[in-house]
Amino acid sequence: MLEKLDLSKKIPKPEYKQAMDSLEIQAGELQRQALQAGIPTIITFEGWDAAGKGTMINRLALALDSRGFVVLPINPPNEEERLRPFLWRFWTKLPPKGRITILDRSWCGRVLEDRINRTVKKSVWTKAYDEILSFERQLSSDGYLIIKFFLHIEKKVQKKRFRELESNPATRWRVTKTDWKHHGQYQDYLEAYEDLLTKTHTEHAPWTIVESHDRRYATLKVFETVVRELKQKLRAQSDAPESVSKAAELESPPATTPVSILDKVDLSDALSRKSYDRRLRPLQNRMRELEHEIYHRRIPVVIVYQGWDAAGKGGNIRRLVQRLDPRGYEVVSIGAPNEIEKQHHYLWRFWKKFPKAGHFVIFDRSWYGRVLVERIEGFCTEEEWRRAYFEINEMEEQWANFGTVIIKFWMHISSQEQLDRFKARQEITHKQWKITEEDWRNREKWETYKIAVDEMLYRTSTAHAPWTIVASNDKLFARVKALKTVVETLEKHLS
Numbered sequence: 001m002l003e004k005l006d007l008s009k010k011i012p013k014p015e016y017k018q019a020m021d022s023l024e025i026q027a028g029e030l031q032r033q034a035l036q037a038g039i040p041t042i043i044t045f046e047g048w049d050a051a052g053k054g055t056m057i058n059r060l061a062l063a064l065d066s067r068g069f070v071v072l073p074i075n076p077p078n079e080e081e082r083l084r085p086f087l088w089r090f091w092t093k094l095p096p097k098g099r100i101t102i103l104d105r106s107w108c109g110r111v112l113e114d115r116i117n118r119t120v121k122k123s124v125w126t127k128a129y130d131e132i133l134s135f136e137r138q139l140s141s142d143g144y145l146i147i148k149f150f151l152h153i154e155k156k157v158q159k160k161r162f163r164e165l166e167s168n169p170a171t172r173w174r175v176t177k178t179d180w181k182h183h184g185q186y187q188d189y190l191e192a193y194e195d196l197l198t199k200t201h202t203e204h205a206p207w208t209i210v211e212s213h214d215r216r217y218a219t220l221k222v223f224e225t226v227v228r229e230l231k232q233k234l235r236a237q238s239d240a241p242e243s244v245s246k247a248a249e250l251e252s253p254p255a256t257t258p259v260s261i262l263d264k265v266d267l268s269d270a271l272s273r274k275s276y277d278r279r280l281r282p283l284q285n286r287m288r289e290l291e292h293e294i295y296h297r298r299i300p301v302v303i304v305y306q307g308w309d310a311a312g313k314g315g316n317i318r319r320l321v322q323r324l325d326p327r328g329y330e331v332v333s334i335g336a337p338n339e340i341e342k343q344h345h346y347l348w349r350f351w352k353k354f355p356k357a358g359h360f361v362i363f364d365r366s367w368y369g370r371v372l373v374e375r376i377e378g379f380c381t382e383e384e385w386r387r388a389y390f391e392i393n394e395m396e397e398q399w400a401n402f403g404t405v406i407i408k409f410w411m412h413i414s415s416q417e418q419l420d421r422f423k424a425r426q427e428i429t430h431k432q433w434k435i436t437e438e439d440w441r442n443r444e445k446w447e448t449y450k451i452a453v454d455e456m457l458y459r460t461s462t463a464h465a466p467w468t469i470v471a472s473n474d475k476l477f478a479r480v481k482a483l484k485t486v487v488e489t490l491e492k493h494l495s
Contacts, residue, residue, distance in 0.1 A: 307411025
């Protein structure tokens with residue numbers, strides 16, 4: 001692909017200046033329109049050292065309103081970033097709606113530098129192609145515009161530019177030993193670039209290859225592409241039918257779950273207080289030991305608690321962490337997204353909370369709100385919550401690929417038990433804060449929620465992130481069951 005490109009393309013200076021004057025004005029105007037339309041945009045620049053990425057980014061930045069974009073150079077991951085999945089640092093850098101993020105290099109380093117320098121195993125970087133495709137597709141589905149440039153020059157031109165930079169004392173610092181090392185690896189990089197461009201060129205995130213021997217020609221092509229892509233995105237958004245966020249109408253379980261998963265749960269399981277006390281402390285002591293081993297082995301652990309209102313999630317979590325070192329875990333309580341979170345992809349706030357390797361994060365409710373409360377209450381469209389099953393499975397698979405232990409609990413109680421607990425909360429002064437009008441409204445939709453829960457359990461229980469349904473009519477049994485599940489899962493993973 002790259003070796004067959006015609007790199008001799010040039011453009012006369014008068015023609016270039018006339019075209020650029022118009023394109024720069026259009027770029028600024030389209031940036032303002034994208035802001036009003038709430039379109040988040042990511043522009044990435046990949047390519048050879050000395051191909052002109054910095055020059056292109058600077059020229060593009062000068063045409064835009066500096067208040068509406070940010071330029072981020074992507075360097076090798078630091079210690080903090082190496083303790084998380086490789087896409088974590090890109091999820092956390094996503095622009096909010098209406099803003100532009102320009103990346104000098106991108107998430108493709110996993111299949112370029114990591115591949116050539118053998119900093120990760122082949123099985124890791126080859127799997128990264130699927131993760132990159134998933135990442136770009138999820139963003140595009142959520143309304144992001146992704147523009148990807150690859151700046152191409154021949155090896156001899158790269159060498160010539162290096163020599164020119166070195167000959168000037170003011171620019172000599174820009175050419176490093178690493179640059180010359182990469183120059184010597186030109187053929188290796190060429191093969192890696194060919195694979196990258198072939199395997200990650202998609203309709204929603206295509207590559208634009210920029211012939212970069214002539215600076216004017218390259219600059220014009222970059223601007224023409226940005227202007228064209230922004231126009232097309234704005235046109236597509238204005239032409240699209242207005243999405244309606246309506247509550248899901250659930251009349252019967254989905255075809256995939258003809259028999260309710262929840263109806264099969266034996267809610268009669270119980271423990272006496274004596275039996276509970278005898279079992280609880282040894283499990284908590286073992287958890288403390290496992291926390292230390294998890295830290296030394298640098299294994300991240302994600303524990304998710306979902307369940308009915310008043311199912312005992314909070315009390316269960318307290319017993320889980322009771323004897324742990326608080327420096328090694330974080331409990332994250334998930335409520336409705338705030339205004340900043342609403343300006344990003346719905347998974348953004350959960351990626352931001354991903355634990356460092358060797359630490360625990362315990363979610364009191366989680367990303368499954370998209371297919372439960374957001375689905376039922378109409379806070380997202382039907383297309384969005386149906387798409388979420390696949391997106392959630394992909395996210396959890398990427399975490400598992402990094403070595404994360406993922407444990408998911410559904411805390412299950414009967415409708416009558418919930419009613420009894422609601423009434424008890426109203427009668428006990430120090431528990432009245434736990435019961436709200438929203439809890440009662442949700443209770444009225446018990447059967448509707450039950451159908452959604454059944455579908456969630458069916459569609460998102462996977463080999464690397466299975467659901468454990470915890471019979472929770474008896475709180476003592478539920479606490480021991482959850483603790484025992486965590487201990488056994490961690491022991492199995494460590495062995």
